[in-house]
Amino acid sequence: MHTRSLRKNRNFKYLVAMLIFFILLGIPSYIWTKRNVTTLAGRYNSPMSPIILIPGSSASANRFDNLVKTINTNYGEHHSLLKLTVHTDNKITYTGSIRAGDTRPFIVVGFSNNNDGYTNIKKQAAWFNIAFNQLKARYRFNNFNAFGHSNGGLIWTIFLEDYFDDATITMNQLLTVGTPYNFEEKSTSNHTQMLNDLIKKKDKIPSSLTYSSIAGTKLYFDDGIVPLGSVDAGKYIYEGNIKHYTLITLTGDKAEHSDMISSNQFITIFHQYIVGNRVDPNSPDSKQSAIAQQ
Numbered sequence: 001m002h003t004r005s006l007r008k009n010r011n012f013k014y015l016v017a018m019l020i021f022f023i024l025l026g027i028p029s030y031i032w033t034k035r036n037v038t039t040l041a042g043r044y045n046s047p048m049s050p051i052i053l054i055p056g057s058s059a060s061a062n063r064f065d066n067l068v069k070t071i072n073t074n075y076g077e078h079h080s081l082l083k084l085t086v087h088t089d090n091k092i093t094y095t096g097s098i099r100a101g102d103t104r105p106f107i108v109v110g111f112s113n114n115n116d117g118y119t120n121i122k123k124q125a126a127w128f129n130i131a132f133n134q135l136k137a138r139y140r141f142n143n144f145n146a147f148g149h150s151n152g153g154l155i156w157t158i159f160l161e162d163y164f165d166d167a168t169i170t171m172n173q174l175l176t177v178g179t180p181y182n183f184e185e186k187s188t189s190n191h192t193q194m195l196n197d198l199i200k201k202k203d204k205i206p207s208s209l210t211y212s213s214i215a216g217t218k219l220y221f222d223d224g225i226v227p228l229g230s231v232d233a234g235k236y237i238y239e240g241n242i243k244h245y246t247l248i249t250l251t252g253d254k255a256e257h258s259d260m261i262s263s264n265q266f267i268t269i270f271h272q273y274i275v276g277n278r279v280d281p282n283s284p285d286s287k288q289s290a291i292a293q294q
Contacts, residue, residue: 056150061110080105086127125158143170153179161201182233210244225257
């Protein structure tokens with residue numbers, strides 16, 4: 001009897017110990033699940049739909065100050081402007097702010113190392129991913145529009161292929177200007193290593209995306225820096241792979257690579273496609289339209 005009593009006592013203690021163990025094990029999981037559900041609920045209910053912009057090489061997070069000012073002035077709007085600079089040690093500095101209640105703020109992400117070159121562009125895409133993760137955690141938006149000038153468009157493409165895997169966030173519209181998908185190559189038949197790499201991973205780009213690519217043709221064949229054929233090479237990545245793909249050619253005095261984002265025609269397109277979120281749902285993929293610059 002004494003031996004049986006000791007055995008029952010040991011079994012009871014063992015069960016109590018196991019129960020305590022599983023309770024302690026389950027507490028962190030419960031806390032994580034509760035936080036995760038709260039974050040998802042906040043994101044689902046979030047009214048914010050930011051416009052996130054990435055400048056090209058050699059440009060800072062201040063690159064689009066005049067663009068935002070012009071949009072606010074011309075259309076009588078009041079978009080906030082928040083600017084992030086990602087440093088080589090992965091730290092981020094912020095300037096500006098998002099006004100309370102602003103559901104359509106502009107957010108610019110620049111890099112302290114804003115040099116050109118394929119290797120560096122891939123680094124910038126990784127740095128951008130760090131910034132994007134901070135932004136989505138802080139503001140809990142569930143959708144956004146995107147703009148990239150020059151190599152900024154390449155950063156967006158690499159980001160979509162290598163990093164963007166959050167099913168709770170939708171990228172609605174992408175607009176780029178003078179993005180050199182084939183670098184300095186004028187012929188679309190001569191693919192650079194970068195273009196081949198981007199084509200290989202194109203299936204990772206969200207199929208629901210609407211993308212408009214603007215090419216400048218100040219000198220008929222290029223915008224003074226990027227060949228028309230290099231911008232057009234983006235069709236090998238996006239055409240037939242997403243909801244809508246459109247190539248727009250911009251001509252006239254301000255169709256030069258650095259000047260396009262200050263032209264009246266570009267500002268009209270930018271506001272319609274990115275701020276107003278309006279795209280003709282009946283437009284076919286790869287529609288080419290020439291926009292005359294006045």
